[in-house]
Amino acid sequence: MATLAVLAACYLPSIRNARRPRKVTHRVALAALMVVAAHLWHSHRIHVHGEAPAHPHHVTIHGTIASSKTYSWRSEAVIDVSEIESTAPINAPLRLITTSTSPFPANGSPITLEGTLTSPAAARNPGEFDHRTFLRSRGIRAELLVPHHLRNLHPTTPKPPSWRDHTKDLVLHGNPQSPAAAVVRATLLGDRSSLTPDQLTTFRHAGVFHLFAVSGLHVGLLGVLVTTAARLLKAPLKLSLILAPPAMFIYALAVGSPPSAMRAAWMGTIGITIFLIDRKVRVTNLICIAALLLLINDSYLLFQPAFQFSFSALLGLVIVGSSLYQKLDSTLDHDPFIPKRLLTRTQRATTVTSKFLAGNACASLGAIAATAPFSIHYFNLVTPASIVGNLLLWPLTLAIISCGLATVLASIAHLHFIAAGLTSLNLMLGGLAERVATQCAQLPGGSLTITHDPPETARLTIYDLDDAACSTLLELPDQRPLAVGSGRTDMWRYTIQRHLTQISHNTPANWIVHHDSVTHNGYALTHPAKPDGSTTYVSEASTIAQLTLPDAHPLARGHHIPLTPNTSLEILFPPAGFSAARQDDRQLITRVHCGNWRILLLDAAGFLPCATVLAHAPETLRADIVVGGWPNHDVPLTSALLHYIKPKAIILRSPPISIPHARQRKLNQLLEQSGATIIRLRDHGAAIIEIDGQSLRVTGHVSGHHWEFNQSADASDRSSSPYPATAVQNQ
Template identity: 25%
Template structure:
């Protein structure tokens, strides 16, 4: 009992020093409860909160209850509105065409999408009941439209359009970017799709300041890299540091910064906002402005910078935090970092409770809390670095020794801050991203100094370049040298052994096969067997978006490639696979096929250590013990070129007693050749695409193969690549389970307890267990 009383007394003392923390803790609880349950029980919560206040009649419980109800009601109303609209869309209540009037509230990092709208009015001409039951004011939507035939859309535009509402699609491939989840945390659960022009009727007055700063952004973007090649690594890094623009595609530079623990330089965050404030503050101090003007100028410059970079949540949080902290100096009060932290978090979460569940929010406040709590501890640990011998009088130091001492003190302070910040970020990085980077403690000291210099030089280049272009370009050239040195140094830190560790999920004992679900009839399969095999890979954009994220999560580094046939939707990214994975060998159908992406791959392969193998019928390739590939159809043995879809490899995988038949996009012609060959075609599972020029799926071919399941792509356009009801019924009548990837998403195959298990990605499709 005494222990409980002691803890309670300590908490009361702590809360008396940091009075905003009870409100924040209550707010966190309220947001968490509302996110899971909405505000269906708001009366019970209010009554219970009032009872607690009356019962205890103390400041701390009262503030806890006030914070809880604030978070519960503010976030709960948002969640209930999102769920109501999402439920209506999923139940086809909103399947009718609608007319929407709204304002553009987000145009993406580069200003070219994705576009988010906030609805002012949504009208359903043929669904009056839905229109009356749902509040349309403030609903946020994702705009899906063809940008080629539509006007340029800017932040703050007032738009009118006709279209259909639909829920955001679920994640279709394992461990990929969950767009639906990401948009949900931006308050968006619906998309509006339109094929008609979007009419821009004007601009929103409240959004005008940010709209103006967005226009500045386009101009500043050009000035800061004037004189540099736009796509050079140096220009990309400068734009990343100043504007938060990540390079358009994954690159070695991003990997180096990630592995050195400094990837946050690629996103405008509190670090960047603080640097801008420091630069402006130093300039205002240099020109001797009054204290009140110096602080006001710092706050204003940080707010403008946040607006120019698109009002990204991390930048907005940093501005709020800095405003609260620096305002104490305006009123001649010593500010408390911990209290300022709580105050800014209260403002942020009361405005948008979704931020609590984002990695950015957790990392921002986790790092700041660690700095506030642990910096002093690490300062004591590193104290000897910044000290001289106790018996050495300071007055006897030479100027050189004095400078060395000041440098050591700076190093001590930097290491203290870096270590405390790493303590706050490391657990969250491991949870959210599966990486831990102890090297960041050392790497952050020089790299953040260099990033500060890049930001300062970019600001100087913009200022000078606005008055005299040649001088601005010269400054940019100098900045490019610093940028090149920065990512070069990041690469050195990334290469230090033990400097970073990735969380690698355990691989099933007998491996796995992932049949990816790619749009537009594309195909890609990853065989997590042996050293890893990439059988087709989709187009380049599909590979980056849908395939590479899965391979990265698995820690995969495939040493073999297979091109089923020369179609850009299946092999368009093979050159990228060469670049990223440096495979030892690749199976190809033949060398005289005409696809441009395929011929580029062949040309690139000749300049690497990747051995090209053209297999023949019945040839076998060992993968590992109990696993081998068998060639059933080899295009090299065909006369002439033929159609691309029917000039491909047909491969049967023998996998610990199970057989998987990979057909590519082979159709009637190839199926006929296989039947006429008289060879054994049996398989447990067929993985197939749809032939764009011919019929796919002869009934007698399936009888010869006798599969338990068929995994098939399904593309609405062109019609030849669409699964027909006739084909579906024919296969079902043969007792074959169809995994239509339009309904199942990606399918993962594993072997467990003597059973072959097919697990679809989407919840609407049930798994299949095949026994011997």
């Protein structure tokens, strides 16, 4: 229904000039019928009526390959399943996705696979990419996990390099690897995989990130170049125009058929066709027809950000931008009673320049106004700097595209010395574009972050990361958050940093680096301390982190980090000058004090840190909530530790695959005797702790379950421990 409503609204501007109501009724009815037919046909084609089982099941599936993609170390395929062999009743047909270590056969080939059929995993942390929702937007409702020893047994032959791969190699002669080359590839092909996070942030805050989306600017320039070349060769006008659509579609297919490029190709083709049959071209009609043609092939594109940004920007440019320019155009002309041939060269140049600047500013304002809702929703960002950025970078983008196309032609003609020279020129233009974007991003007020309401109380997010990595984010009213640990680089980039962006913080004010962050090749090794006034702390037990971040403040037992008058962070381990060989023994143990509440962060601390804390001051270990991880060799909690902590709840991070089942069973027995509420991140996703005065609430991000705790039951209510004192002494 949402698809029908939005598409009908998109088609209404094209019928406002109809002279008779009957024509209006006919056009609305035709648009509705086209949308209904497109959605029903697409839904039937991708078999959206199939669903994955509620629990994983071992199955054997028979089907055909709908599409496949090969990456550097794996291949991914979307399979339309026609038959499922399983002991459980599972409906077919069904569309699913699977991966393999070897390439899949060609599209349309029959395939039989054996594995575990399961539902795609949802986002387990706030701000994390929601893989399940993304797959459902493509009609994929299940995932097949194929065992490693069966992944390369399906019959296949290696695929030869495609013409798309050859085209990507021809764009830059010699395939150079540099930051400027990454900018050129992103501009020409929309390939942003080589861009660094800093480059992505720079272009996004400069408001020119759309230049990396192959759209009408790229496709239209190619059409103009093809038409101009044909005219220079004395070809008739109509023949020159007929040659443009095939070139535009080849370009759109070569860059992976993104919605913006296909939209531009369809609009160019339809516009040229209408011009050739001597009909009047209405841009709004072209936009609506292009949208319908794309959605007929895939109606789920309507919910993809690329489709939303592309069409909203174009509608804003055509409707809002053109309206603004029409109001300014008359004011930019000289006296209308003076013939233009009587104007001096300076007056004519001034008029042309002012109209060019006004046109660019109006187009940018229209695009900003139309895409602002989507930009706020996805990035919490509005970028007025794009008015200046577009004015300066559009000419550079045109030069990069023209130079890239010339490089491709020179490489095809085996003129390698010319291709090498054009590549050098393009790299220079790419570096210049990055410098201009950097200056635009640094303009005062150039990027406005839409801030969410800060939490009224303290909030802790216990992330559920892979491989037993540990990270916790502490948010406080009117302050930027405190990050304790970061996990691996990919975990920081794709989980924690996205969450920080979602709550309108690009970097935390305070950041604690402990051994876990460094041994997992984490954020500390690739991103030094930011020069934005933030404070970085490092555990004294991590020699690597201290060498990597020499300006960081060392942390040892007894240190307190004051955050607010009622909130602070206490360091319990390691003691000053501590050193150990095992990773389990170098973990950081901290405790958050928030009012009368205490939250103990053990993370992946092993036996030695826990024993050291117990030997130093066991009576100070009292905590209401304890967060435990999984050491590599030890059990995360001990009976002696729980005897002194007396927790109301225990939050246990997800165990990695390498943890033996015997150790998990031993821990389960220990937890059953504790009498505390057990919250497992494996079952509930990230745990979000909200503290409001005398009450504390824990919520599971995935399950939505919540647990309430009240401070009225003080420590004296838990003075009795299920563990005898002799057991404590023996431990």
